[in-house]
Amino acid sequence: MKKVGEVVLLWLLILFIHNAAGEGYSPPGKPTNISCRSPEKETFTCWWKPGSDGGLPTTYALYYRKEGSQRVFECPDYKTAGKNSCFFSKNVTFVWVNYNITVVATNSRGRAFSDPVDIDVVYIVKPNPPEEVVVNVTEDKDWPFLQVSWKPPKMADTRSGWITLFYEVRLKLENKNKWEVVSAGQRKTLQIYSLRSGGTYEVQVRCKPDHGFWSEWSPSSRVKVPEYFPQERSMWILIVVFAAFILIIFIRMVYMNFHSVKRYLLPPVPGPKIKGIDKQFLKSGKSEDIFSSLVVSDFPPTTSNYEDFLVQYLEVYVPEERELIMNEGKDLQDDSFKTENSTCDNDSGRGSCDSHTLLTDKGGGDKEDGQQSDQEGSQAEADTKSQEEALEEELLACSHENLQSSNVSNEKEKVKSWPSLFSPLPQYSFSPVNRPNPPKTGKQHCLSDSLFTPNSMPSYFTQPGPSTTKGFRSNYWECSFDHKQSHPLHPQSAAHEHLQAQNDLNTAHVDYMGAPLDVHVLNVRPSEYVEVQRVSVEDGVLLHPVSPSQEDSRTLSHQTEDYSRVRVVNNDNGLLLLQRDAIEEEKSMCPYQEDVVSRASITPTLQNSATGINIALPILDEMAASGYIDTAIMFGLPTH
């Protein structure tokens, strides 16, 4: 029983071992990748890549045949060249002979043959790297260069010409990655120029036979190039300092002449010459807005009032010659006036130019007629001219000393000239004039000395309606009427003064009446009187020119008896006209506000108009605000 068990156990064991021994063992795999190389055309080595060993110790054998012979030789040396290699020594190496090489792998299970390869030694030459690579930096301190020299590999016999080698050198900076390759031909030395000052170079050399493979690169040889370019930095410093110096000088020159340069490059663009005008606003191009800004909304009297106002307002008579002037005043352009009035002394004071012309030239036209027509015409919104005329008329009426003849045309013309007085007017006030409510219509401008109370709006009452006052900017002269419509507007003088003042751009105060024209009117024809023909019920004073009785009043003497004086000028909008004793009747009183009127010694005829007087003060205020008019008027006028 035991024996049977032992036998069975033994059988099982044998069987198991047998099986175990048989598993995983196989013949070796085929060796592959046989490659051979000869370093000097005298010996050569072949390497192979072994296949799987099949789990068993496998041996490899290399067999070769030479051409023309069937004799098989085995590799003489498996050791010298390392594992899986065969070294053919000189004795067994023949050139210009084909070798047929096969590698056989053998293990206990079988053997495997590699694919045979044919080689000729002369075609598989790959030399060793060059030796004794020496790199020197030359002693030349100014422009050093590298001197590289090497020796051919020891085993390569180049001396006899058996092997002909060509060399290559490559170098790079130590911290860079790019190699620079230089071919050296068959020479064994090389010079390398253009070195980085202070840089460290790595140099390598390799060689190749005339018909063969490149060798490996020799080990790197390091060399440091001395700093041979110290002047570089100092030179750069010098250049930078010099450039900075020049730059500073240049900047300073430009700075000194900045304005002249700027003027040369960007010549100033002449802008509007009217104070108080917002150029940008005007550029916006909306006429309505412009007008509205220029003119108080209520300044131009309403149509209904306007007509009445017109009717009752001044008649200005303009002599023939003056008509010419006025004719061109159709447009509110300053140019027209300028052409007319060559005596403008002040560019900005168009009005002044015109005013003085007006004062001198324009006689009183038919106030009523002219004004009416003008005013009526001016009621047309778009009728700038008419408005101008109306305005002019009024202005003329106020300012003219010798309002002799009043005819419509003259008035118109006069009126036209007036706008020149109110050079701002054409721009602003007239534009509002263009609006439905011609501001001018309701205005009477009388200049009077007293009108120009300092720090107060000159007594401008121009507007017939209260609404118009505001809109009425320009240099309206305040008309100071003594009391009568027929009275010449002493404001003429005042007006003249005013005009002058305006001419001067708010510089002069118009001396109160009597010498309004003095300022610049002197060179102008004597101003004309404007008589107030009647005073409108509401607030208008109708003036008509009166023969100048006081032409001589243009002298500097202030007080001419013919002029009416403004006694008080209301801050807001009142102009209190004093009645001249001498010319009581002739003095025209500009309508002004009620309160003023009440206080003024105004003739009853004028009282009616008091209500309607829109004193120019507010206008002047506004005008002052707008800038053009009339600081002179506004502020500088003395009160009498």
Added chain:
Amino acid sequence: MLEKKSLPCLLRPAPVVYLVAMCRAVPVNDLLDRASQRSDKMHSLSTLLTQEMDSHFPPYGRMQMPRPADCHTSALQTPNDKEQALQVSESDLMSLARSLLQAWVDPLAVLSTSAITLPHPSKSSISSKIQELQEHSKSLADGLDILSGKMGPSAQAISFLPYTGGTDLGQDRVTILNKFNFLLSCLRRDSHKIDSFLKVLRCRAAKLQPELC
């Protein structure tokens, strides 16, 4: 050793006294240098030819290198290793080079005519290279004739190696290509031999310029 001998200048007139040499004789080492350069070029061309052939040649089985023992120049005894080669005299080396060169004049002509109709995609390139080879061979042969004239009578001896392959490489495509390949391989080896011999000669003649060798 080779002696430096000046070439007779064709333009040099007989009376030497009055006349200055119109041309300067080229030294031998310089001639050898030029010759070795040309042989180098020849071998490079033949190597390119074999590579071009192999690139498109459909290897059936595995294209084996044809047995150069069958080359028509195998009868010429040439050194088989360096020691043997260095022991050969210059004249013999020159003679060997010239013999090999001469042996390939006819086969090159056959190759040239066969390349035109070669059933190969690169036959035009092959044909041009073969023609170039012929030119190089011709000029090298002329130069070696001049050189050998300076080296003595033994240098001028040429072994006769006839080519017996005939002008026709074969009838079918495979045969033609095989023969073509075989001839090119023989040419490659023989051109390498010529180049090697001349370069050995060059170094031997450059005693005054050892930097070249």
